Amino acid sequence: MNHSYLTSILMAAGFILLFVIWILHENRKNQKQLLQKIRNAYGKPSQRRYEPGDLDKISHYYKRIKEDRFYIDDITWNDLDLDSMYMMVNQTISSPGEDVLYSMMRLPVFSKEEADKREDLIQFFAASQQKRERLLQSLAKISKNGAGSLSDTVLALKDAPRVHTGIHAVLLLVLLASLVILPFSPVYGFFFLLIIMITNVVVYYAGRDRKLIEAYLICFSQLIRMLSAADELESVDWPEIKEQMDGIREGRKAFHKIRKRSVFITGSNGAGDGLQVVMDYVRMLTHVDILVYNSLLDQVQGKTGQILQMIQCIGELDAAISIASFREMLSYWCRPEFLPYTTAQPVSLEAADLYHPLLTEAVANSIQAKGGTLVTGSNASGKSTFLKNVALNSILAQTLLTCTCSCYKAPFLKVMTSMALRDDLSGGESYFIVEIKSLKRILDEGKKEVPLLCIIDEVLRGTNTIERIAASSQILNALDKKWILPFAATHDIELSYILNGVYENYHFQEEVREHEVVFDYILRKGRATTRNAIRLLDMLGYDPKIVKAAGMAAENFERTGVWRTIN
Template sequence: MNWIISILIITILILIYSRQRSKTKREQYLTKLRSDWGKPKETTHYNFDLISSYHLATLNNSAFQNISDTTKQDLDLDDVFTFLDRTSSAIGQQYLYHKLHCIKGQSEVRELDDSIDLFIKDEHQRLQVQLLLSSLNHKNVYYYHSLFTSDNMITNNKLKLAYILNTCMLISLGLSFINLLWLLPVILIFCINLVLHYKNKYAQYDQLNATQYFKQVHHTINKLHAFKKLSKTVDFEKTKKATDKLKALYNLTHIFNSDNMFKDEISTLVWLPIEWIKIMLNIELISFQLFLKKAKNSKKELTEVFESIAKIDVSISIASISINNVLSKPTFSTTKEILIENLAHPLIENCITNNIHLQNESLLLTGSNMAGKTTLIRALTLNAILAQTIGYVFATKYKAPFSQISTSIRITDNLNENTSYYLQEVKELKNFIEQSKKTEPQIFVLDEILKGTNTLERISSAYAILKYINTANAIVIVSTHDLELIDLLQIHNYSCQYLQESIINNELHFDYKLKQGKPESTNAIKILELNEFPKEVTDLAYKTKKMFS
């Protein structure tokens, strides 16, 4: 009797300890969430193959524009993503990446506003939601979308084969009680089933991983339904119906995910005979194929659950960004106009801001080396994308047409296609020519146009191209060192502006502020002087410059 009481006391103590430990871990995590609020994540490792998988799986022509790989590289969008990412779940992270790389339409720009406002104002609600979403921060959750974005590899022949093998297995087992020779076909069938079992695992790796957190995803959405304040900002009616319809999938996941329950040597002793039985009767193969059949007929519901969780998580991320950054909501005009006040680049700490106003004109940006021309046009272009994707910009005011965006900033030789720098840029510019013929508003961004060729032909070609693409529906943002383009283009609706340095005590100083007109000086030779090039070199350079001028 005493030993029973002892066991009960020990059990109760273990339960109390376990509960207290869980409570302590919860409080520690909540403390971390409070301290991290408004800050970028500390992690430096991002698996972009998994993060981008949802975006790549949902690429379609119905979007207003999918951001090209060229623009992604030109604007360092992966670095921008890591700064913006304050999500708690793998699903939210994937959706934020997708949102940043896909311009859908004006109607979707403001869809998260109510949720964002709630999470800014209500810390308690936000912390509880973050805590709940953190349960979906596992690498297998990255595969969840494959249940509705991939073509499920369901083969009726595979199921028929499994049923036939099972029938043969049961008959052979029964006959083996009469004659032990019947164990030979049992062994043969088991070997065939073994191949089918593991072939099934490897062939459908993504979807099998997706099921490992299937129940947790749906547990999470059901818990979210209980948040009353959140229910006022998010339409949960669709997801409530979706989760009801998806209940039929729950029980099936137990069968082919049971091996996850066994993680040590002792439990493996239990798992091994279970695994043998599953192999012997093709239980996992059959149940998984039945699961995929049901999932194939439930893609709409699976999508609704995924997007509902994702949008809530992205709302928290944007709310966090707004805490320590100046953000504003953009407005979209129907005329050829850009009006931006206090434009900043999110990746530059203590960024010097600029105002830009273009009315029925494009921008020709000139100025000194290192004055910030490339950074400025990147900041402008990036905010144009953010305005049309997440619906917020790093500026105090933003007004521009809702546009398709094309960039040519970071051109390099393409060794795989045996293409030179110049030819690579020519291909990009040809794309701009084709885009300029479209009826949708366009924003074309070019940095140091045609710098891969000689001066005379560069200026001549650049003038002709920039004049051609500056249509009524297009705004061109171009930087150049060729001051000759100013006189050529200012009569063709180009606003000529520049960034300038100053020299104080023989040192270059930059204010990074945009100015109207033509730069007063250039600094290429002066930089040679400041870096102590021989006087003979710099004197000859000044003399030659004067001769060409």
């Protein structure tokens, strides 16, 4: 009998040894695959596919921390399609990384000190491949969370319910007792052990307690993964990231007791999927995750500040690497030069060879603006794209410190737009009401006498021509302040004359050929002089009578200023 037990013990030990060797082998293979994935992704467009609602969940961290700071509001964010811009930039490997990167793009910096600190971090990772890759391998342990922002899942623990553990403690004791009986009565002990194991599994999955806390156990798992990454980074002592590492270590200290019991909650602590499978069986047989749940909850609740601090510090590192990767994929880019602002001089902006990063065949344009800029031209000529590009690069300058141009010079600017508006069907508001509210928010912000870049596309397009020209000319004139840099696009050539002494005129033009319209998308000084809409009617085969009559009516109006009545 003793010989049999010794054989069984040796076989069990051998199995465990082989299992450990297999786990170590899988870990090494996974690390090699991860490293290759990291290297392949750097400097390349992101291949991630976003599900509906993903970006809304990611935005929750930004909403938690924005407080009273100036932020890129929803109208501007949507006008410029900054969701697509974020998806292009986002090469982060961790949930804190994507949370913080999103918050960076919504919360521009307004001080040179803050901009320089972020730039130093980006440059450090751009120049240090080995350190960059080592850091990303550690951060990969946190992974990305399908439930959205890591702050949502982890901070949900502050409202988590407690469970009654009495029945689970009894079942564990009975299981241990059956193991004690087994050597003395193998047959009866085996059947007793089998019965209690089945009972424990049934109670574990069918009982109320685990269902009550299942979502919160996932929250613990996310926190433990972040702490596991922090543990692995403990030995990192690079002066360039000292500020972030100090914050991570400080947050980590607040949760040192949790780490000792973390294996009971999750096996995803860097030991590999094999251990996760084993621990799943251990938990369903012993209910150990339910038994330690309340004590772990005591260690987490009340530590919101430490959790957010760790997310921010870890996220800054991951986001900085993502920005460095974004720079690598661009045709060319430049660091912004932030000019000092004084009330004695009007706000100015200079950008050379400016191109839109979301366009595959973008045409570069240059602009030097001081005071208002009015852009005219026909539909599809490039007006809106150019204005969006100016606003986008001003935001990129103060968020990612990366402009898609060869030169960018401007003071720190608040950026607001009113461009791609829609009717508010849920609120029962027409396009015109939505539009005038959007414009009013810009006018209100402009009263604060702080440098403001505002971009307006087709002012008051939602009303009739006479009132549109009358009101829009006065709105644009009201934005003629030293601290405001207004850009506007319009089809109304009349505005270029009314505002001639206030706004600098620029235009885009097209060439109508025999069977096509050709745009070169090049910005030119002066107002648009070509009117090709009627020529397009002819080109597309409209009745010659309609085309001729329209041309004559336009010529008569230009000559007399009065529309002739049609009899």
